[in-house]
Amino acid sequence: MKALVKAKAEPGLWLADVPEPVLGPGEVLIKVLRTGICGTDLHIRAYDGWARQAVRTPLVLGHEFVGDVVDVAPGVTGISPGDRVSGEGHLVCGTCRNCLAGRRHLCRSTVGLGIGRDGAFAEYVTLPAANVWVHRVPVDPDVAAIFDPFGNAVHTALSFPLVGEDVLITGAGPIGIMAAAVARHAGARNVVITDVSPYRLRLAERVGVSLAVDVRTSGVEEGKRALGLREGFDVGLEMSGRPEALRTMVANMTHGGKIALLGLPSEEFPVDVARVVTSMITLKGIYGREMYETWYAMSVLLEGGLDLSPVITGRYPYQDFEEAFDEAAGGRCGKVILDWTA
Structure with a gap:
């Protein structure tokens, strides 16, 4: 079958013929229809410092996908050939304290699809049945292909109650924009998003944000005044991993405000912890999706x-x-989809 492979320990990707995956115990074989390109895939393609530590070649990339079930291993129930499915890309041990308590997203032995094992940038992929999500209601294949990053947005946005709240989102990448759409849909009063990309800020406006702020030319404080916010934001969703973004967010939260952090910084940076303490701000780290x-x-x-x-x-x-x-x-894009049926 055809697959996108990190064939060598150097920058680049290769379209190659590789053996079809073999169905293992408790697994499901899936014919891939669409895949989404993730920032992780870009890191692996570039073979940067993180990728050199995280992946071993050769490796089939990809963890955002939708496909149709072709076969299931003996004993697998609830999933049948022909089912339209997406996949949870975090494969967990099932035996640690968190897994046994139903907190599988906190498993310390997580293996990433397309990072620690061959992934979905291929004509076929196998996954443990426990990682397969069956779409019981029809979903557009392009949208179903990005359930993984959509899940990051939902996990972050719904970490705290949003009804009637004023929400600040820093970082208008695809996940930040999806989080803005979720916050709006979930009943937030105002949703403000910041970035330095005019293209992505315009994209955010299409999902209904109250205000899209280009922080190169305007400030969050001006946005607060424009919306008539007297006490600051109730909920913050930090999606950029940028130190200046988090510091700005902390400075503009109301007392008792809550911040969910999804953006991964490239290095450590200082935060005004005194402000966090005296304003009684809650900081919550987010990784992946709750399974x-x-x-x-x-x-x-x-x-x-x-x-x-x-x-x-x-x-x-x-x-x-x-x-x-x-x-x-x-950077002048939202989510980019690869079609594996062509």
Whole structure:
């Protein structure tokens, strides 16, 4: 079968013929239809410092996907050939304290699909049945392909109650924009998003943010005044990993405000902890999705009319992966999709 492979320990990706995956005990074999390109895939393609530590070649990339079930191992129940499915890309041990307590998203032995084992940038992929999410209600294949990052957005946005609250989101990448759409849909009063990319700020406006702030030319304080906020933001969603973004967020929270942190910084940086303490601000780290409460929430949000179509801005046949990756790396885009049926 065809697959996108990190074949060598150097920058680049290769479209190669590789053996079809063999169905193992408790696993499901899936014919891949669409895949989404993630920032992680860009790091692996560039073979930066993180990728050199995290991956071993050869490796089939990809963890954002949708496909149709082809076969299931003996004993697998609840999943049948023909089912339309996405996959939870965090494979957990099932035996540690957190897994046994139902907190699988906190497993310390997590293995990443397309990072620690061959992934979904291929014509076929296998996954443990416990990692397969069956779409019981029809979902657009492009949207189903990005359930993984959509889950990051939902997990972050729904970490704290949003009804009637004023929300500040720093970072208008695809996940930040999806989080803005979720916050709006979930009943936030005002949703303000910040970035330095005019393209992505315009994209955020399409999902209904109250205000999109280009922090190169304007400040969050001006945004607060424009919206008539007297006491600051109730909820913050930090999606950028940028030190200046988190410091600005902390400075503009109301007393008792709550911040969910998804953005990964490239290095350590100082934060005004005195402000966090004296304003009694809650900081909560977010990683991945809650298995499977977040997945239920995602499906219900879409059934309830949440529209993610503005976030998807690029679609390519998998043979044109170089152009697709270049667009995704360029920053003037939302989510970029590869079509594996072409």
